[in-house]
Amino acid sequence: MPDIMEMIGREVEVIANGLSYRGTLIEVTDTEVYIKSPFQYISLPASSVSEVRLHEGSNRQWSDTFEVPQEEKSQTFEVPKEEKKELIP
DSSP states (O other): OOOGGGGTTSEEEEEETTEEEEEEEEEEOSSEEEEEOSSOEEEEEGGGEEEEEEOOOOOOOGGGGSOOOHHHHHOOOOOOGGGOOOSOO
């Protein structure tokens, strides 16, 4: 388990007051834990934080989650010529 200072700048999961917060660890002080979530910055009182751990989420693309042969992944759909019409006349 890495030291909390080594986690700064990395994706973490913080458990505080029974809730889970996920984001990039920005700063840790004696009184506050700061993380940046996708939508906002979050400041949590250090006294309420029970756990800080690296986020072990999957970085796989959604297309990699399907068990499909590689040649099928490369096939694309082509619109028939008669259906190719201008959207704005």
